[in-house]
Amino acid sequence: DAMVIQNPRYQVTQFGKPVTLSCSQTLNHNVMYWYQQKSSQAPKLLFHYYDKDFNNEADTPDNFQSRRPNTSFCFLDIRSPGLGDAAMYLCATSRDRSGSGEQYFGPGTRLTVT
């Protein structure tokens, strides 16, 4: 089945220790998104790629970086995690940005910062 996969599902890191979350997709979608979601809050878009074109949200901290080496894979790097970065990180894909194309989400990575 075509899907969005995120690894790991649960990640524990220490304060200030770099961490990388990964996402892969078999849908062959052009757009990949990274969201941060905290409990009982709306998903917050961090950035997205339209093909290789990187789009950073204005309020995404510099501490967050992303890489998309090919169509299938996308990575989220948190250079120096703080306690406030503990959250669920959701990767999503869509065929295109416009119109009715819904976003398909991976299962998420729950990040704990100690």
Place this chain on the structure above:
Amino acid sequence: GQNIDQPTEMTATEGAIVQINCTYQTSGFNGLFWYQQHAGEAPTFLSYNVLDGLEEKGRFSSFLSRSKGYSYLLLKELQMKDSASYLCAVKDSNYQLIWGAGTKLIIKP
């Protein structure tokens, strides 16, 4: 600014009908989405409305009024597995999804 409003929490009885409302103020409109999110899991797509009116899909229906900036999600014949958060999201003029915080629906036997 852009804003999506939904009730924080609703409670309903198994077998009943519930309507979850969403009002929005966005820069442009390119469609409204409803997603279901079970606790600790990722959102899953439920419905999409871009024209005024009602879209029915099994036990779930979604309504849109663009002039009022209003949508609702109607869930019929509620089942315990429908206990989840329901998120309303609008695509703005830049095709960016603006998300509501979600409505937590609690189903009681």
